[in-house]
Amino acid sequence: MANEEDDPIIQEIDVFLARSLLEKLYLFQYPIRPASMTYDDVTHLSAKIKPKQQKVELEMAIDTLNPNYCRSKGEQIALNVDGTCTDETNTYSSKLMDKQTFCSSQAASNVSRYAAAVYRKGELHLTPLHGILQLRPSFTYLDKADAKHREREAANEGGDSSQDEAEDDVKQITVRFSRPETEQARQRRVQSYEFLQKRQAEEHWVHLHYYGLKDSRSEHERQYLFSQAHGLTENTELIKSPSEYLMMLMPPSVEEEKDKPMAPSNVLSMAQLRTLPLADQIKILMKNVKVMPFANLMSLLGSGTDSTAVLRCIQQVAMLVQGNWVVKSDVLYPKDTSSPHSGVPAEVLCRGRDFVMWKFTQGRWVVRKEVAAVTKLCPEDVKDFLEHMSVARINKGWEFMLPYDEDFVKKHPDIVQRQHMLWMGIQAKLEKVYNLLKEHLTPKKQETQSGHPLLVSGEQRVNMAKAKVKQNYGQLEKEFQKQKAELKSNDTSAKMDVSNIRIKEEPVSDEEPMDTLAYEGMNNGIVNGLHAEEDSTDSFNGHLPGGCVDRVAQELKAFVSSTFKKQFVLTLSELKRLFNLHLASLPPGHTLFSGISDKMLQDMVLDTGCKQILVPFPPQTAASPDELKVYALWEAGDTYDQHRQVLLEIFSKNYRVRRNVIQNQLSQECGEDLNKQEVDRVLKDCCVSYGGMWYLKGTVQS
Numbered sequence: 083m084a085n086e087e088d089d090p091i092i093q094e095i096d097v098f099l100a101r102s103l104l105e106k107l108y109l110f111q112y113p114i115r116p117a118s119m120t121y122d123d124v125t126h127l128s129a130k131i132k133p134k135q136q137k138v139e140l141e142m143a144i145d146t147l148n149p150n151y152c153r154s155k156g157e158q159i160a161l162n163v164d165g166t167c168t169d170e171t172n173t174y175s176s177k178l179m180d181k182q183t184f185c186s187s188q189a190a191s192n193v194s195r196y197a198a199a200v201y202r203k204g205e206l207h208l209t210p211l212h213g214i215l216q217l218r219p220s221f222t223y224l225d226k227a228d229a230k231h232r233e234r235e236a237a238n239e240g241g242d243s244s245q246d247e248a249e250d251d252v253k254q255i256t257v258r259f260s261r262p263e264t265e266q267a268r269q270r271r272v273q274s275y276e277f278l279q280k281r282q283a284e285e286h287w288v289h290l291h292y293y294g295l296k297d298s299r300s301e302h303e304r305q306y307l308f309s310q311a312h313g314l315t316e317n318t319e320l321i322k323s324p325s326e327y328l329m330m331l332m333p334p335s336v337e338e339e340k341d342k343p344m345a346p347s348n349v350l351s352m353a354q355l356r357t358l359p360l361a362d363q364i365k366i367l368m369k370n371v372k373v374m375p376f377a378n379l380m381s382l383l384g385s386g387t388d389s390t391a392v393l394r395c396i397q398q399v400a401m402l403v404q405g406n407w408v409v410k411s412d413v414l415y416p417k418d419t420s421s422p423h424s425g426v427p428a429e430v431l432c433r434g435r436d437f438v439m440w441k442f443t444q445g446r447w448v449v450r451k452e453v454a455a456v457t458k459l460c461p462e463d464v465k466d467f468l469e470h471m472s473v474a475r476i477n478k479g480w481e482f483m484l485p486y487d488e489d490f491v492k493k494h495p496d497i498v499q500r501q502h503m504l505w506m507g508i509q510a511k512l513e514k515v516y517n518l519l520k521e522h523l524t525p526k527k528q529e530t531q532s533g534h535p536l537l538v539s540g541e542q543r544v545n546m547a548k549a550k551v552k553q554n555y556g557q558l559e560k561e562f563q564k565q566k567a568e569l570k571s572n573d574t575s576a577k578m579d580v581s582n583i584r585i586k587e588e589p590v591s592d593e594e595p596m597d598t599l600a601y602e603g604m605n606n607g608i609v610n611g612l613h614a615e616e617d618s619t620d621s622f623n624g625h626l627p628g629g630c631v632d633r634v635a636q637e638l639k640a641f642v643s644s645t646f647k648k649q650f651v652l653t654l655s656e657l658k659r660l661f662n663l664h665l666a667s668l669p670p671g672h673t674l675f676s677g678i679s680d681k682m683l684q685d686m687v688l689d690t691g692c693k694q695i696l697v698p699f700p701p702q703t704a705a706s707p708d709e710l711k712v713y714a715l716w717e718a719g720d721t722y723d724q725h726r727q728v729l730l731e732i733f734s735k736n737y738r739v740r741r742n743v744i745q746n747q748l749s750q751e752c753g754e755d756l757n758k759q760e761v762d763r764v765l766k767d768c769c770v771s772y773g774g775m776w777y778l779k780g781t782v783q784s
Contacts, residue, residue, distance in 0.1 A: 095201075098309035100209045107198060107209050110138070111189060111216045130287040134418075136213045138186040139220070139287075146180050153178070162227040173223055183222065186215035200307045207308045265423075272425045356384060361395045368400050368409040372470045373483060375406050376490050393497060402501035403442050405487030408471050411435040423462035434459045437512055438467045442482050443505055448472065449479045456516050496670030503666040510659055517704075633673045638683070641674075642690050646715040650726065650767045651695075653780035654684065655708035687713050695730055695778065698737050703783055712778055714768065724752055725764045730778075733768075738775040741765075 128141045145151065156179040164172040174180060190196070197208040263271075271277055293299045322330065355363055360383070367382055368374065379396065380389060400407040411432035419428045434457035441448045454464045472480040491498050512518060641664055646652065652660075661683065665674060688694070695712045699705060714730050717723050728751040732739055745761050769776045 093204075095204060095206050097206045097208060100207050100307055100309040102306035102310055103209050105212045107212055108136075108138075109196070109198070109211050109214045110140075110186070111214070112184070113217065113219065129290040129292055131290055132282075132285045132287060134285055135282055136186075136188060136215065138215055138217070140184045140186075140217060141181055142184065143181050144179065146178060156180070159223070159227075163223045163230070165230055173226065183220040184217040185220040186217050189214040189216045198307065202308065209307055269422075352382075360387070360391055361398065364392065364395045365399045365413065368396070368407065369413055372409050372414075373403075373406055375484060375487050377487075379407065393494070397497070397501075401439060401504065402498065403439055403471070404446070404482055404484070405490045405498075406484045408439055408442075411439070414470075421460075421463050423466075424460040426459065426463065430459070431463065433457070433512070433515055434463065435467045435470070436508055437516065438464075439471065440505060440509060440512060442471060446482045447479045456518070499670070499675065500666050503662050507659055507662045507666070510655070510662075513706075634676055634678070635686070637672075637674050638678060638686050639690060642683075642686050642692075646687075646690065646692055646713075647718065649779070650718070651712065651714045651730075651769075651779040653709050654680070654711040654713070655706060656780050657683065657687070657713070658708065684711075684713075691715060691717055693730075695734050697733055697778060697781055698735065699781070700737060700783070705781075705783060709780065712781060714778075722760075722764055722767070725756075725760070726768055728752065729764055729768055733778045737781070738777050740774070741776060744776060 129138065131138045144156075146153065146156065157177065159179040160174040160177050164174055164177075168175075193211045193214050196211045196214065198211060200207045200209075293303075355366060358366070363383060364379070367379065376392075376396075380387065380392060383392065396407055399413050400409050402408075412428075414435070415428040415431045417428055420426060421431055434453075437457055438448060438453055441453070448468065450461075450464060450468060453467070454461060457464065468474075468480045471483060473483050475481050641661065642657075645657070645660055649656075658680075661678070665672075668674060692713045693716045695714050697710075697712050699710060703710075714726075716727065716730075718726070725748055728748055729744065732744060732747055741761075744765070745756065748756055748761065748764070765771075765776060768778060770779055770782060771777075772782050
């Protein structure tokens, strides 16, 4: 008590966690320099980084006019490195060592406990560091000088050699063929130091721009060090209970952890599992089991567990396939990991496994050779994917290991619909990555009948459907009469077709509905666990019941308006992808689930003030029809409307344009000399840069 009275609390400071520069903020430790020289005075010639390795090279100019600089020594070093000749490959073009290169190394492997702090107006703002790099002088120029010295010596020795020296005798050469590399030898080669060095050298440098301390861009970036929102929702990491805070101050000792017996990696203690949060329990169970029905998951979590909370958590770590939950690929293959078989990075593995999961949403059978041909992965990786969720059948292929869970699909149609929307987004991504053909998207009926026989015959399905109709005939008749009465009462509203939606620009031809609906040609009639005969909503394919047209049009117009105010330029393919994600985030029973066709979406885009930009794509383009349709917001209501319109007119005549052409055209049309910041703003709204050229967003064909 006496010590507490001698050390009173002077001030309490609020602490905020800034997340704007999360995983982007690095701390550079420079070599010690004279106190009279600050780094704001140093001229940074160039900088480059390898993000995966967190390796930075920085080139700084040396003040050759400083009285402490030895000019004769600088000239001697430049002469040793470059020699007497003058060409573009010289390290020091001024014949004087006028610059120095600094190379980085990681100062700490674990930087999670370090943060950059800024104090302002009684508030302390913390930003976690992503890396701490120490910059040390690089002496690679000495290696270059040694290499030139050896070349000169070799040239002198070759010139002094005697002309009458006898030629070497012809020697017999034995040719040997190397043996096929075994799996163990390949793994040793992949883990060798030479292979890792080669992998690191293959990563390309990313060139950076340096901005001084007083530059306006630096001032703008420094604002991100402050928390953008002071609410509790942004700083939940700093709110801990007393017991959690004590645990952080006094973590359990390492010795106590070593005393506990270590269980095998494939054994999971249910007692320890139930002490974890619900989300962690579900993640661990799904990671170990990989495929599980929802009923089995609830039984493992114990009695009293809220099923709604479980459904909310399971969607974070698993996807729905034929009514069962399959663990997500990024949970099994985290970022920055690789395949134990082929060394392929985790990103490629996740795409391949997602393709296998997507194939099982279409039917119960998958052929291994087809998966290997599409994903281009080694047989061992493909076999791992299939063993996670299926079993091999002789002369048939791989069958999904669990039966179709019809009970879950009937009880939770909203979850099924939301998962279906997510699968549609994954399918669009897979089509773009793997260039899938129609035969991959929709299996042929002949193959399903001969190569992969169905579990239930067609006659049995007909009998089951007839029995179901007879059983529910009375209920269906009542619902029909009820709908008929509603249609009569809402006759005036029903007649209001989508008349408010009109096309302002070129007419759009009728097309198939958007891929927000169920496919019709799936094996077994299954679409992500949803039977086609059970999905008989009248509002599909744009046939909306009376009274819903206005609400659907309003919701769709709100989505299109907000999307184009953020993006300005979108292809139809990208707009459909964003719309699918928007549908997946909506609550069950929302009006937009009634079905939106491609034509309705395009008409609404034109009605909200957008125009279709007829970009002259090259004849050999591999873009899909939806990617060839480009729409742009014509008037946003800000000062840059005229500049954007001029820019869009340029791209209606050119597929790609250089920056100087754009800047000259903007200056001529707008009648003013635009500065670099204004041009950058317009280009950022509508374009992307690739290979020194500028393209409209979404039109780059790599």
